[in-house]
Amino acid sequence: MPALRGSPYLLVDLIPLLSIFRGGTMLRIAHVPASCVLLSLLAWTTALVAQDTPVDVSDETAKMQAMATRIDELVQARLDQEKVRAAPLATDGEFIRRAYLDLVGSIPTVAQTRAYLDNDAPDKRQQLIAQLLKSPAHPTHLANTWRALVLEPSDDPQRLQNEQGLQLWLRGKFSENVRYDRLVEEFLTATQGSDGPGYFYASQDLKPELLASETSRIFLGLQLECAQCHDHPFDRWKQHDFWGLAAFFAQLERPANDNIVGLGRFDIVDRDMGEVTIPETDEVVPPAFPGSKANYASFGGTRRQQLAIWMVSRDNPFMPRRAVNWAWAHMMGRGIVHPADDMSPQNLPSHPELLDELTRYFIQSGFDLRLLLQTIALTDTYARSSEAVSDSEAPPELFARMAVKSLTPEQLYDAFLKVGLLKSNVTMMQQDGQRNQFVARLRTASKDRTFFDTGMPQALAVMNGPPVSTATSPETSGLLKALSAPFLSDEQRLNVLFLAAYSRPPNAEELMRYQAFLQQAEPEQQSAALGDVLWVLANSAEFMLNH
Amino acid sequence: MNALPHSRRRFLQTTAGLLGAASCSWLPQLATAAGSDPNRKRSCILLWMAGGPTQTDTFDMKPGHANGGEFKETETNVPGLRFSEHFAGLAKQADKLAILRGMSTREGDHLRGTYLMHTGQRPGGPLNYPSIGASLSKAMQDNQSTLPNYVAVNPSGLLSGSALSPGFLGPRYAAATVGTRGAPAAEGSDEMADLGVDFLSLPPGIDTKRQEARLALWKDQQNQFLARHPSGAAEAQATIFQSAVKMMHPDAASAFDLSQESTEVRESYGKGTFGQGCLIARRLVERDVPFVEVTLGGNGLGWDTHQGNFPTVERLSKELDQGWSTLLRELAERDLLETTTICWMGEFGRTPNINGTAGRDHFPDAWTCVLSGGGIAGGQAYGKTDEAGREVTEGKTEVQDLLATLCRAVGVDPATEHYSPQARPIKISEGTSIDQVLA
Numbered sequence: 001m002p003a004l005r006g007s008p009y010l011l012v013d014l015i016p017l018l019s020i021f022r023g024g025t026m027l028r029i030a031h032v033p034a035s036c037v038l039l040s041l042l043a044w045t046t047a048l049v050a051q052d053t054p055v056d057v058s059d060e061t062a063k064m065q066a067m068a069t070r071i072d073e074l075v076q077a078r079l080d081q082e083k084v085r086a087a088p089l090a091t092d093g094e095f096i097r098r099a100y101l102d103l104v105g106s107i108p109t110v111a112q113t114r115a116y117l118d119n120d121a122p123d124k125r126q127q128l129i130a131q132l133l134k135s136p137a138h139p140t141h142l143a144n145t146w147r148a149l150v151l152e153p154s155d156d157p158q159r160l161q162n163e164q165g166l167q168l169w170l171r172g173k174f175s176e177n178v179r180y181d182r183l184v185e186e187f188l189t190a191t192q193g194s195d196g197p198g199y200f201y202a203s204q205d206l207k208p209e210l211l212a213s214e215t216s217r218i219f220l221g222l223q224l225e226c227a228q229c230h231d232h233p234f235d236r237w238k239q240h241d242f243w244g245l246a247a248f249f250a251q252l253e254r255p256a257n258d259n260i261v262g263l264g265r266f267d268i269v270d271r272d273m274g275e276v277t278i279p280e281t282d283e284v285v286p287p288a289f290p291g292s293k294a295n296y297a298s299f300g301g302t303r304r305q306q307l308a309i310w311m312v313s314r315d316n317p318f319m320p321r322r323a324v325n326w327a328w329a330h331m332m333g334r335g336i337v338h339p340a341d342d343m344s345p346q347n348l349p350s351h352p353e354l355l356d357e358l359t360r361y362f363i364q365s366g367f368d369l370r371l372l373l374q375t376i377a378l379t380d381t382y383a384r385s386s387e388a389v390s391d392s393e394a395p396p397e398l399f400a401r402m403a404v405k406s407l408t409p410e411q412l413y414d415a416f417l418k419v420g421l422l423k424s425n426v427t428m429m430q431q432d433g434q435r436n437q438f439v440a441r442l443r444t445a446s447k448d449r450t451f452f453d454t455g456m457p458q459a460l461a462v463m464n465g466p467p468v469s470t471a472t473s474p475e476t477s478g479l480l481k482a483l484s485a486p487f488l489s490d491e492q493r494l495n496v497l498f499l500a501a502y503s504r505p506p507n508a509e510e511l512m513r514y515q516a517f518l519q520q521a522e523p524e525q526q527s528a529a530l531g532d533v534l535w536v537l538a539n540s541a542e543f544m545l546n547h
Numbered sequence: 548m549n550a551l552p553h554s555r556r557r558f559l560q561t562t563a564g565l566l567g568a569a570s571c572s573w574l575p576q577l578a579t580a581a582g583s584d585p586n587r588k589r590s591c592i593l594l595w596m597a598g599g600p601t602q603t604d605t606f607d608m609k610p611g612h613a614n615g616g617e618f619k620e621t622e623t624n625v626p627g628l629r630f631s632e633h634f635a636g637l638a639k640q641a642d643k644l645a646i647l648r649g650m651s652t653r654e655g656d657h658l659r660g661t662y663l664m665h666t667g668q669r670p671g672g673p674l675n676y677p678s679i680g681a682s683l684s685k686a687m688q689d690n691q692s693t694l695p696n697y698v699a700v701n702p703s704g705l706l707s708g709s710a711l712s713p714g715f716l717g718p719r720y721a722a723a724t725v726g727t728r729g730a731p732a733a734e735g736s737d738e739m740a741d742l743g744v745d746f747l748s749l750p751p752g753i754d755t756k757r758q759e760a761r762l763a764l765w766k767d768q769q770n771q772f773l774a775r776h777p778s779g780a781a782e783a784q785a786t787i788f789q790s791a792v793k794m795m796h797p798d799a800a801s802a803f804d805l806s807q808e809s810t811e812v813r814e815s816y817g818k819g820t821f822g823q824g825c826l827i828a829r830r831l832v833e834r835d836v837p838f839v840e841v842t843l844g845g846n847g848l849g850w851d852t853h854q855g856n857f858p859t860v861e862r863l864s865k866e867l868d869q870g871w872s873t874l875l876r877e878l879a880e881r882d883l884l885e886t887t888t889i890c891w892m893g894e895f896g897r898t899p900n901i902n903g904t905a906g907r908d909h910f911p912d913a914w915t916c917v918l919s920g921g922g923i924a925g926g927q928a929y930g931k932t933d934e935a936g937r938e939v940t941e942g943k944t945e946v947q948d949l950l951a952t953l954c955r956a957v958g959v960d961p962a963t964e965h966y967s968p969q970a971r972p973i974k975i976s977e978g979t980s981i982d983q984v985l986a
Contacts (some may be wrong), residue, residue: 100768152674152675152715152968186788198650198680220714339970343972369706386776386778387776388775388776388777389773390842393777401664404776404778404779404781405780406784441718442718443718444718445713445715445716445717445968446717446968447720447968449780450778450779450780451779451780451783452779452780452781452783452784453717453718453719454717454718454719454787455695455717455718455719455720455721455787456695456723456787456790456791456794457695457718457721457722457723457724457745457746458718458721458787459787459788459790459791460723460744460745460746460747460791460794460795461745461746462748462788463746463788463791463795464746464747464748464749464795465745465746465750469750473750473752482893507565509771510768513764513767514764517760517764518749528757532757532760532761532764533764535762536761536765536768537768539765539779539788540765540768540769540772540782541769541772541773541776541780541785542768542772543632543775545776545780545781545784547776
């Protein structure tokens, strides 16, 4: 039995159970649906966890609050150490816009913003976060975010449509709030092309080396691919680590009678033959887990099941840390380890203790990704303003103020739609087509959202093309139509436009400037002039960024 | 206007910055002066032949062989170098052309071949490689320019995704596309093609005056946010949108306005989208745009002549000959040819044997690309195929070698590295340049 560190009750207890399969006919189950073995195991571990922590809502809330406070302490300690002053808390308007974008992927409507601004409850921030996480838009947004994390960006509309399969699958998992370890396991052992992960396997051409480098980046935060060709001079990873991991994907093939349905997705069969060799040598590399002496063969099942068991075991030092770092980066704009998907031992965390404690918390919560996001959202660190405190900027890794992040193309498109309140004579079909085109055009290559990764052709498309042109034209904008009602004052109109675009009312200077602008317009040009104001807001950095 | 105090580029920049400046007539004079500037940046024009052009009926003919087909060869201004009879204009400038007859690749599918020829990489890997236009324009770019660094004219709707993708470089390096406005002119139509940049014009109903009012408000709005939220993302947004505004200004946008050219000049390029595209390419090169791609045969993969090869190839050859030879002549007249390299290629060649429907099928084993203009030792053929045109017998050239040679010709080291999202350094080309065709 392999000697493994860490919690005694997962791997070590699993191994005798696995050996049941090993001894009998169950070992020759290459074609049994891959998740059968693991599902039963995971059901069992879930039961154990459930026994550990009986669910009590107020207890859960107290635990979240306690962790949030702990996060703030650890961040503050680092700020004190560096003698850096943290930014003040964001205003309500800043906060609601940010929470909407991060948790449900779009900006709030005027009504939602108003209700929040008018709410006097002392815990209105907590209420808002809980409500957003329950909304169906939350899993949609997470699925969208994870699809972008898993697949290289594409600007090909055809490929974008194929990605929908993976996105739908992810959405299903996130809306059930499936345990994150189970999601990873199901992803890794997928066999059905109709499941979303089939598209991931297809996009990597079932090549062991590609699957190894992508799955380790996505789920472990390890970038082993540099070791593909040579032992990395500065890294602990050796060529054998890379090819040992690749060997877990060496026995995949498409079924012989595979009907190609559309492009991309296909069924996957786990065989019991097939090995990897180091390129340009005859050296066969047996499966091995990076940085671990655990014996894969003792785990039973298919190669991919063996890998999945190792990845989701509590002893795995990488998987939960990577998930925690992802969640932190998603909310804060950068990871505790940055870049968030490069957690090699050389790339040190800015707050090692924080990463450790959050990881422990995540494991103890039963790999609950939603709870993790909720906890981070409750911190003061998350609620800080993005405005600069002083001329001398604190380094971003101190999290002294909220990072300024780019909207994803999807977030941007939906935000344009929201401020425009397009009339219903634009059909859903047309809108979908338009949305896909826009998203394809604005696709970014960088996974770092603190970059604004776009160019001149895209800027032209935003300024002059749909959806902005539609949203800012009185003929097509429902909002502009509504605002032209004669009983409204210019101040009221500007208030609505600013709430719609920025989730805040205009400041005194803005009010003066835009009132003067509206007064210059001829009476019959009022709607058009309001459209001009909306155009200005829609093309501004304040609108196009999450801050 | 003939003695300028600043560099031309700086002038263009400042002028473009002044909103509402009257459109001026100084650009042609400036362009002439630009050619003599020893520090002038180089440019590259890719003539993309969508569908895969036949080598045996263009630049590597097999007269007397059963595969030879119905076209005759014609002498060129280089003794011994012969082209198809339908390249009358190019034949007079063969001294500017290097014919690479030993191209050999391994992708016989349109989409895969298009990706391979544009990126140097076979498709299917985890990385989306940038097209050569994105890579080279990044390496050659001018950050101060009011014009985009990579412009694609009339790209094939079907394949433009893979052909023009900036891949891992990101949309900042994507091509600005010039397409046909209004209804596209039918193939062989006698009307002049009407080309324009996507979304460069103001949307319907917005005039210049309203746009100026919007921009004045916009500037204040931007400054207010930037002052309080200093950050890379906010600065990049402001800069890129400001550049787009500059590009919309009539002075910059006029680069794409072919109505500023005389009818005579426009007709000398040919009236179709390819000819007019070549004229746009010349106007952009005059303004230092580093990379322009012009497609011929984009509407339905024109060179994909599985049936009735000869009449189609004859028509396309004439269109190609007129656009390309006029481009060479005009660039030379403006002293711009020495700094402008033109690459002619498609996704693969076509079978030497003629099939049962008088067509030729896909053939990546042995085919032809052509380099011309700046940095190229013209007047030669490099590489050879056998009598039947089936195999390369001399000077076998891989796509990576072709791209490396193109890089050298435009003065960019092919080993220039760009970084993938995982911070892996990736060379523009890992091939070896062919010194014999470099000037």
